[in-house]
Amino acid sequence: MIAIEGVSKRFDAARDRRHLALNDVTLSVAEGEFVSILGPSGCGKSTLLYIVGGFVEPTAGRVLVKDVPVRGPGPDRGPVFQEFALFPWKTVLGNVMYGLQQGGVPRAEALARSRELLTMVRLSAYENFYPKELSGGMKQRVAIARTLAYRPNILLMDEPFGALDAHTRTGLQNDLLHIWDKDRKTVLFVTHSVEEAVFLSDRVVMMSSAPGRIKQIFDIDLPRPRSRAELLLDRRFQDYVVEIEKMFDDTAQQAPA
Amino acid sequence: MTRLTSIPGLPPLLACLGILVVWELLARWYGLNGLPPASQALPQIPHILSDKESLIDMGESLRRMAIGYGLALLIAVPIGLWMGRSRYAAAFFNPLMMVIYPVPKAALMPIIMLWLGVGDASKTLVIFLGVTLPLIYHSYQGSRAVEEKLLWSASAMGLGGFARLWRVVLPAALPEILVGCKTGLVLALITMVTSEMIARQAGIGNIVFVSLDLGAYDTVYAMIVIIGMLGILFDVGFEVLRRRLVGWADSPHTIMVGSA
Numbered sequence: 139m140i141a142i143e144g145v146s147k148r149f150d151a152a153r154d155r156r157h158l159a160l161n162d163v164t165l166s167v168a169e170g171e172f173v174s175i176l177g178p179s180g181c182g183k184s185t186l187l188y189i190v191g192g193f194v195e196p197t198a199g200r201v202l203v204k205d206v207p208v209r210g211p212g213p214d215r216g217p218v219f220q221e222f223a224l225f226p227w228k229t230v231l232g233n234v235m236y237g238l239q240q241g242g243v244p245r246a247e248a249l250a251r252s253r254e255l256l257t258m259v260r261l262s263a264y265e266n267f268y269p270k271e272l273s274g275g276m277k278q279r280v281a282i283a284r285t286l287a288y289r290p291n292i293l294l295m296d297e298p299f300g301a302l303d304a305h306t307r308t309g310l311q312n313d314l315l316h317i318w319d320k321d322r323k324t325v326l327f328v329t330h331s332v333e334e335a336v337f338l339s340d341r342v343v344m345m346s347s348a349p350g351r352i353k354q355i356f357d358i359d360l361p362r363p364r365s366r367a368e369l370l371l372d373r374r375f376q377d378y379v380v381e382i383e384k385m386f387d388d389t390a391q392q393a394p395a
Numbered sequence: 396m397t398r399l400t401s402i403p404g405l406p407p408l409l410a411c412l413g414i415l416v417v418w419e420l421l422a423r424w425y426g427l428n429g430l431p432p433a434s435q436a437l438p439q440i441p442h443i444l445s446d447k448e449s450l451i452d453m454g455e456s457l458r459r460m461a462i463g464y465g466l467a468l469l470i471a472v473p474i475g476l477w478m479g480r481s482r483y484a485a486a487f488f489n490p491l492m493m494v495i496y497p498v499p500k501a502a503l504m505p506i507i508m509l510w511l512g513v514g515d516a517s518k519t520l521v522i523f524l525g526v527t528l529p530l531i532y533h534s535y536q537g538s539r540a541v542e543e544k545l546l547w548s549a550s551a552m553g554l555g556g557f558a559r560l561w562r563v564v565l566p567a568a569l570p571e572i573l574v575g576c577k578t579g580l581v582l583a584l585i586t587m588v589t590s591e592m593i594a595r596q597a598g599i600g601n602i603v604f605v606s607l608d609l610g611a612y613d614t615v616y617a618m619i620v621i622i623g624m625l626g627i628l629f630d631v632g633f634e635v636l637r638r639r640l641v642g643w644a645d646s647p648h649t650i651m652v653g654s655a
Contacts (some may be wrong), residue, residue, distance in 0.1 A: 237552035
């Protein structure tokens with residue numbers, strides 16, 4: 139589904155200040171797979187996601203989606219950002235409908251689909267609210283609904299729950315898994331929370347920083363559908379978290395602070 | 396006092412009354428020709444506002460102001476938005492703005508009069524110039540500050556470059572653009588009056604100066620009060636419009652208006 143082939147990214151802040159954010163990253167993601175990219179801050183994990191999204195061009199290498207090279211953003215890859223990036227001048231409903239109307243879906247149909255999605259993220263009662271009137275968790279649920287609305291095959295999630303408090307965060311993780319279980323889209327999920335990565339993913343890709351490269355890939359062999367309450371008691375879940383966290387600590391220590 | 400200040404409209408009303416009282420007392424105290432008391436100047440206002448000729452004059456002024464302002468909107472906002480999104484456009488227009496911004500637009504009036512004469516065109520052009528720069532500046536700042544991820548979200552939905560400028564950058568920058576519009580509105584009023592003082596022919600500024608020459612000081616003061624009231628009227632009207640247009644945004648920062 140997604141093939142990342144030898145992707146490198148260098149940022150030239152000035153002639154003498156070059157920063158190699160990603161160095162020769164190769165990864166393939168199967169259709170319907172939930173893959174988390176985990177790493178210390180500054181390891182280029184978000185940059186990698188932006189390159190798959192077509193928002194940022196790689197310095198070297200390429201990304202193929204369904205065997206077609208990525209040349210720019212497209213509605214087959216739907217982003218969800220940590221900053222929510224909702225259109226503040228649109229209501230909740232207007233935000234969710236935006237992509238559908240852009241894609242030429244008739245208004246009545248767009249309205250029906252948007253309302254259905256808002257019900258799914260439990261925000262039906264808020265369709266006429268503006269983003270500034272919502273809490274962080276609600277904003278992110280709107281953003282997820284807005285992206286799901288235009289039916290991307292791939293979800294690109296850039297630390298989507300990073301700006302939320304712990305309680306809201308676990309709530310949204312459950313919501314996301316619940317939604318994902320319905321149609322099993324391919325998901326690339328960037329996070330710096332080990333527990334979050336293990337809870338959600340089929341595979342966890344651990345990156346090291348400066349320059350960012352893949353350090354190790356963990357297969358998370360836990361049954362689905364997953365429930366947080368059960369997994370927390372599950373020995374295998376605990377082992378994954380401890381093992382990955384240990385490696386994460388080693389990686390972070392090697393990185394320049 | 397907190398109870399008094401919480402009544403809407405009361406504090407500014409009290410301030411106005413205060414000024415009138417001070418004016419009246421000073422005028423009576425000094426008894427100067429050039430400073431008639433408020434009680435003498437203010438009654439001129441209804442006279443002026445019921446005089447057909449001065450109404451035509453004022454209408455002319457406002458028409459020029461509207462045209463100059465409208466043209467500035469049409470030209471400045473797209474340039475500003477473009478500058479905020481293109482490094483090349485910013486590199487081209489920024490130095491130009493730096494040079495033109497501190498020049499008092501009224502100081503250009505003699506040159507403009509040389510080219511275009513003393514008629515409508517010169518005055519409208521000066522108003523246009525006065526309004527253009529703050530509008531470009533604020534549109535530029537607003538456009539530059541648009542969150543990159545808003546644009547990314549839009550491009551993932553399939554919006555192309557122009558559609559993003561029109562349907563994402565413009566609305567996202569609108570609160571800041573309106574700050575420029577508000578500054579521009581005051582500047583338009585100022586440049587309108589000054590242009591008519593320099594190229595005296597017709598208009599509000601002309602009434603002020605002709606009255607001054609005739610020694611009709613109460614009319615001069617009455618006209619200044621009328622101009623001030625026009626300013627307040629525009630400001631209130633603009634606030635109503637702003638709240639309707641960008642009620643979705645957080646409240647804007649307070650605006651300081653420079654002189655022109």
